[in-house]
Amino acid sequence: MTGKKLEGGWRRNIYYASHKMRDSSIYFDRVANDYEDMSKRGIMGWLKRKERACILDFLKKVGSGRVILDAGCGNGYYSHLLSKRGWKVIGVDKSINMVKEAKKRGIDVVRGDIYNIAFKIKFDGLLCIGVSEFCEDFEIALSNLMSHVRRGGWMILLLPRFNFWVIIYFLYHISHGILIRISKVSQLEKIIVSKGFEIICVKKPTPISQVMLLRRTDDNA
Numbered sequence: 001m002t003g004k005k006l007e008g009g010w011r012r013n014i015y016y017a018s019h020k021m022r023d024s025s026i027y028f029d030r031v032a033n034d035y036e037d038m039s040k041r042g043i044m045g046w047l048k049r050k051e052r053a054c055i056l057d058f059l060k061k062v063g064s065g066r067v068i069l070d071a072g073c074g075n076g077y078y079s080h081l082l083s084k085r086g087w088k089v090i091g092v093d094k095s096i097n098m099v100k101e102a103k104k105r106g107i108d109v110v111r112g113d114i115y116n117i118a119f120k121i122k123f124d125g126l127l128c129i130g131v132s133e134f135c136e137d138f139e140i141a142l143s144n145l146m147s148h149v150r151r152g153g154w155m156i157l158l159l160p161r162f163n164f165w166v167i168i169y170f171l172y173h174i175s176h177g178i179l180i181r182i183s184k185v186s187q188l189e190k191i192i193v194s195k196g197f198e199i200i201c202v203k204k205p206t207p208i209s210q211v212m213l214l215r216r217t218d219d220n221a
């Protein structure tokens with residue numbers, strides 16, 4: 001940081017956020033230990049329960065499969081949920097401390113960035129829950145993720161909605177020094193179609209989130 005001297009706390013966070021998006025891993029590394037408790041409490045707990053119900057409902061539609069990639073798995077919350085239901089899950093996350101937390105849960109997880117992960121296998125399904133807003137250009141990451149799904153496979157994406165409530169979500173992250181990005185659904189739709197996927201269902205379980213179920217219908221990607 002150069003130039004004007006800034007005091008700590010929110011001023012420094014706003015400075016960071018307005019000048020350069022701080023790598024969200026700094027934040028997720030810091031909160032990894034408490035993340036489970038944080039996501040059970042208050043509004044965050046309410047949001048997580050609603051989103052989880054929607055994701056579980058979508059999973060009933062995809063039928064049985066074998067190997068799932070949980071992209072941006074965090075502490076392995078969804079990986080664990082799916083493992084308990086008999087899926088083989090591989091998690092990937094950029095935050096080293098989140099990876100440690102997921103390992104404690106017994107998840108097969110690797111540290112990596114969804115922009116450039118390169119697994120040799122194709123997955124039956126892929127989850128990307130609450131990650132897009134932390135990516136500077138989620139379209140690029142999405143294209144890479146899609147190339148990891150087999151023909152006939154599926155993908156579940158949880159993204160923020162663009163409405164009034166997003167301002168509160170945005171300010172919440174600014175207060176932690178993170179500038180979130182909201183992807184334009186129309187832009188994502190173009191990529192989804194160009195990569196041979198179709199949108200099967202979209203639900204809005206909470207005022208700030210939407211969940212998309214996609215299926216890969218052809219192999220021209």
Ligand SMILES: C[S@@+](CC[C@H](N)C(=O)[O-])C[C@H]1O[C@@H](n2cnc3c(N)ncnc32)[C@H](O)[C@@H]1O
Nearest residue numbers: 028072073074077093094095113114129130134
């Ligand atoms: C809000 S948490 C969601 C975690 C988990 N999907 C869940 O729903 O409980 C977002 C996670 O995405 C991870 N993340 C952000 N950008 C990433 C990237 N480019 N590659 C891999 N992981 C990323 C963060 O480290 C963090 O663990």
